[in-house]
Amino acid sequence: SSDLGTPEQIRKFVTPTCSGETKMCFAITEPNAGTNSFAMSTLATRNDAGGWTLNGQKVFISGARDADHMLVVARTTKASEVKQRTEGMSLFVLDMKTPGIKLTQLNIQVETAERQYLVFFDNVELPADALIGEAGKGAKLMFVGLNSERLLAAGAAIGLGDYALAKAVAYSMDRKPFGKPIGSYQALQHRMAQAKAQLEAARLMTYNAAERFDAGEDAGAHANMAKLLGSQAAVAAVDVALQTHGGYGFDRDYDIVTLWPMVRLMEIAPINNEMLLNYIGEHVLGLPKSY
Ligand SMILES: Cc1cc2nc3c(=O)[nH]c(=O)nc-3n(C[C@H](O)[C@H](O)[C@H](O)COP(=O)(O)OP(=O)(O)OC[C@H]3O[C@@H](n4cnc5c(N)ncnc54)[C@H](O)[C@@H]3O)c2cc1C
Structure with missing residues (x-):
């Protein structure tokens, strides 16, 4: 336009x-x-x-x-x-x-x-x-850009989550301090499985929002949900990757702890998740504005 x-x-x-x-x-x-x-x-x-x-x-x-x-x-x-x-x-x-x-x-x-x-x-x-x-009249134009930025953020977060989770899975198959791979312990396995489910759900929401955006629909609610779920899934994935790697997770050379600031940032920028929840509360659920 x-x-x-x-x-x-x-x-x-x-x-x-x-x-x-x-x-x-x-x-x-x-x-x-x-x-x-x-x-x-x-x-x-x-x-x-x-x-x-x-x-x-x-x-x-x-x-x-x-x-x-x-x-x-x-x-x-x-x-x-x-x-x-x-x-x-x-x-x-x-x-x-x-x-x-x-x-x-x-x-x-x-x-x-x-x-x-x-x-x-x-x-x-x-x-x-x-x-x-x-x-x-820039506010309206701005949101066209901001909604697509939220989709980009969701995509980036999910990609980082996939990367961290793949590293967690690979490491947990190899590491055997008690003789069995730590990936067989449900304490770790369930957290990895949970992160996987969160990543897949966020991915579906992101694709759905992207389709709406491409079709010229108002993609605001879905882009916001995608960024919310994507950033949370990424945090869950990097967190379990850190847990799985034990002390090695904190060695920069393993490239796990290096991801942490970025995925935590994605809960805060380009927009903090609280504002996304505010949007869903007000504009999707019709609840009163809280702030
Ligand atoms: C690495 C990095 C790169 C960035 N790149 C850019 C860029 O290129 N361009 C750009 O313009 N900006 C950029 N930003 C800024 C980023 O978008 C802001 O930091 C972010 O939007 C939060 O704003 P703020 O830091 O002022 O937080 P504040 O507004 O001070 O909010 C602090 C915290 O309060 C809470 N909060 C605030 N308002 C509400 C509310 N209404 N309801 C509930 N909770 C609330 C949230 O938890 C929030 O995290 C970047 C930031 C970082 C750290």
Whole structure:
């Protein structure tokens, strides 16, 4: 849909990102707003040149230093000046070489290729065509991206869970401190079986949500459930892999403990599981909002 970018924006930013020629990072999280994205204070105001001036800060932005472009969610109307919290949000794509962008690397312990950054925008001047879609109507566009991001997170979590569980199974067949493989002990075997069942259930939910997304349906509830179940299944799988490996699980060279920060993070980011439960409670079950 043209709401999601003009043909020119797609040509300039999306096509080279998909082909790997350029890199894009995504910036929504702010130090003060945190999970409450609608409370963000990064503000873009119209400038005399017909473009925008961006001020504010973002935190935890993955890969910002290596990125050529950033997709940034900002307010074009302050949160205090809109009737509905979802109004006044806008999406911009900016060139990371634009003057006024400052990055500070954070000291995050997860095993990923990219690092995270605190990003400052100090009077960053953006051209008019940096805006995606209509000013103030970015919230709806944002959720198209966020639902697919949740599916990606579910897929990544399930993949990590599969990897950890396969290692647990293989190790438990070999390891025989009492003469029999530890994989024959139900204390371990049942936990591995439980993790397997959780992973398969999460996989089905993820495929189901992906089908809905591809069919153009509202995939919000299912994408949220997929990310919730996927991250929990991954935690269960890495946890039993750690248990199975005993002390060796904590040797980085066995590549089990190295997975732990990542799978635990997946219960918290890109969105914490509590918010997913809130969504299911409110929007699927029709219960009152709790926060
Ligand atoms: C390695 C890493 C990479 C990241 N990459 C990016 C990125 O590329 N771009 C980006 O924009 N952001 C990124 N993030 C940020 C990430 O999305 C946020 O950290 C996450 O959404 C949680 O926000 P917060 O840390 O401010 O937690 P807070 O909002 O402070 O929440 C803290 C905890 O409180 C609980 N909580 C909060 N609100 C509620 C509620 N309403 N109901 C119940 N419980 C609640 C949850 O348990 C939550 O974990 C990244 C973070 C990390 C650590």
